[in-house]
Amino acid sequence: MSKIGVPYLQSFTNDDGTRRHYFAPRQADRRHGWATVRLHDRFERPIRDDLEAAQACAAVADIYRRWRNGEDGYGPWRIDKLGRVVEAPARKKQKGKLYPPGTIGAMVADFRAHPMFGELSAKTQKEYTTYLGLLVEQFGETQWRRLSPGAARTWLMQRAIAGGKSGAHALYRTARAFFNQVRLIYEDVDHPGIVPKHENPLASLNLSLPSSNPLPWPREAVRAFIELADGQGQPSLGDAMVFMSWLGVRRQDWLDWPADFFDRPLLAFQQSKTGVPNVIPWDQVPELVARVAAARARQAASAVRAARFFTDRAGVPWRGASHFRDAFNDLREQLAATHPSFPTRYYVGLVAGDPLAVPTEKLTIRTLRHTCVTFNFDAGVPAELIRGITGHSADEIEDILKHYRARTADQAAAALQLRLDHEAKGAKA
Numbered sequence: 001m002s003k004i005g006v007p008y009l010q011s012f013t014n015d016d017g018t019r020r021h022y023f024a025p026r027q028a029d030r031r032h033g034w035a036t037v038r039l040h041d042r043f044e045r046p047i048r049d050d051l052e053a054a055q056a057c058a059a060v061a062d063i064y065r066r067w068r069n070g071e072d073g074y075g076p077w078r079i080d081k082l083g084r085v086v087e088a089p090a091r092k093k094q095k096g097k098l099y100p101p102g103t104i105g106a107m108v109a110d111f112r113a114h115p116m117f118g119e120l121s122a123k124t125q126k127e128y129t130t131y132l133g134l135l136v137e138q139f140g141e142t143q144w145r146r147l148s149p150g151a152a153r154t155w156l157m158q159r160a161i162a163g164g165k166s167g168a169h170a171l172y173r174t175a176r177a178f179f180n181q182v183r184l185i186y187e188d189v190d191h192p193g194i195v196p197k198h199e200n201p202l203a204s205l206n207l208s209l210p211s212s213n214p215l216p217w218p219r220e221a222v223r224a225f226i227e228l229a230d231g232q233g234q235p236s237l238g239d240a241m242v243f244m245s246w247l248g249v250r251r252q253d254w255l256d257w258p259a260d261f262f263d264r265p266l267l268a269f270q271q272s273k274t275g276v277p278n279v280i281p282w283d284q285v286p287e288l289v290a291r292v293a294a295a296r297a298r299q300a301a302s303a304v305r306a307a308r309f310f311t312d313r314a315g316v317p318w319r320g321a322s323h324f325r326d327a328f329n330d331l332r333e334q335l336a337a338t339h340p341s342f343p344t345r346y347y348v349g350l351v352a353g354d355p356l357a358v359p360t361e362k363l364t365i366r367t368l369r370h371t372c373v374t375f376n377f378d379a380g381v382p383a384e385l386i387r388g389i390t391g392h393s394a395d396e397i398e399d400i401l402k403h404y405r406a407r408t409a410d411q412a413a414a415a416l417q418l419r420l421d422h423e424a425k426g427a428k429a
Contacts, residue, residue, distance in 0.1 A: 008064065009057035010036075011050065020046060021053035023060045023083050032145070033076035033190050034064070040082035059085045072143055073100045077192040102192030104147065105140030107182050108132045110193060114185040131174035134159070144179070144193070147201040176202040214370035217245065217363050221335075221342040222371070228335055234313045235298065237331055239291045240324070241368070246285050248372030248389055249278075251365060252321055259299065259309050262292045271391050278391035328365055336360035345409040346374075378410035 010024045025034040039047045039056045047053045063085055066074040080086050099105035111117055112132070117125065138155050139147055160168035179200040186194050195201075217225075222245050229238035243254065252272050261267070267280045282288050299306065299315070308317040310324075318324040341357040351357040369390075376386050 006054045006057045006061065008061045009054060011053060019048050019050060019053070021048075021050075021057065023057050023064075023079070025064055029068075031196075033192065035076070037079065037081065037083040040084060042084070044082055056083065070143075070146055072103065072141055072146070075102050075143065075192045076190060077101050099140060102143050102145075103140065104142050104144055105136045107144060107193040108136050108140075108178070111178065111182050111185055116181070116185055127170070127174060128178070131171045132178060134171060135175050135178070144195060144201060145199075149201075152202060172202065176200060179203070214374070215348065215358055215362050215364075215367050216344075216346070216371040216374040217368060218342045218344045218358065219375075221339070221358075221360065221363060224339055224342075225331065225335055229331060232331070232334075234327070234331065235294065236311050236313070237328060239295055240310060240328070242287055242291050244365070244368040245371050245375070246288060247280055247282065248369045249280075250369065251324060255308075255310060255318055255321060255324060257309050259306055261309050262296075276391045280389065325365060332360065332363065346407055374408060378408055378414075380414065 008024055010022045012020050012022075014020060021039045022036050023039060024036045037060075039053055039060075041047055041052070041056070047056055060079055060083060063074050063078045067076075067078075078086060099109065112129070117128070120128065139151070156168050156172055159171055179195050179202055183194045183196065222241060226238040226241050229235060229241065240251070240254075243249065244251070247267075249267075249269075250271070250273060253269060257269075262282065265281060265283045267282050268277070270277045282292075295309065302315045304311075304315040306315055306317050311317050312323075312327065318327075336359075339360055341351050341354070341359050342363075343354075344356050344358050347355055348358045349355045350359055350362065373386060373390060376389065377383075
């Protein structure tokens, strides 16, 4: 073997005296898709002339060097299997600009055009479209391998300031999930858009986002909402409030349950968001038993025979999650008119002069899941039992508690009581 004075060129002499030439990148870059390839001419014939090989390898090495320098538009996808430089195909993006393969803009376009995207629910598609649009707007021309933690952190912090903490968290989660999934849409293992399983640029990063504090419903607010719903002839909304505050089941899971679903002592269902099965003995809760009995009595007396358990004020099944949410929010606004805020046992800091008051308008359907987890934790329910209600796995429950649980005075009181009991026994220093 001999070498011509061109970087990354390796040449060999065959037994018959002819020569064969290869472009040979660094071994460490093979995991990024680079590989040793034999050099060919434009007629797909192996190059045998040393000078011609030097020129061909120099062109390939230039692409390789630019990639190593972090320049956009360069990568192993610019070299075909015959060792020839190819033009960068472009992808259309919003506003008429073009993105080459391997850039975030091209990957998002490929993802949205793939059948896998079409299999997502309409709501999830809308969320991906919104958040990935923001990702492309900021980093569309960036090769995914060049997306640095610093740039991502700055961007997300700016989004948190401009659009709120929860929006920034949702944006981060969606972008991270996108990078986890995009590898599944490409069939060519050498495609520059493939993000290996353990190389997600947004995974395991401390982006220093401001935390999004949960706002569980205070018990007084839960009771007031139920009383208002019953008083206005919308007991089904009251049923939903009792159900969610006790069991924390997402509304997309229970909204379509059939009218006879509570005829069994165990609620057995599969969570639509996670696919995790869950079984809950609902009839252990007297308040739930009373609400279900009253609902059955209303159904028996109604001229409308609804196919679902949860219905609107006319006894007709809700048309969808948004229909229920609108009715729920309307009632919540009425509650806010008479009760602008409610006292809590956790720090809120949204009402001047009263850090423990939560504005009623900030209490949402979504935080009822937080409410359920917080109430259970305050009651001293162990984490491994709380997951029996939330439906999460054992290795996820600690993260779930961090996300859903508010730090309340009840938890501090329990800790102090343990200390007092210990001191009463004559603790020694």
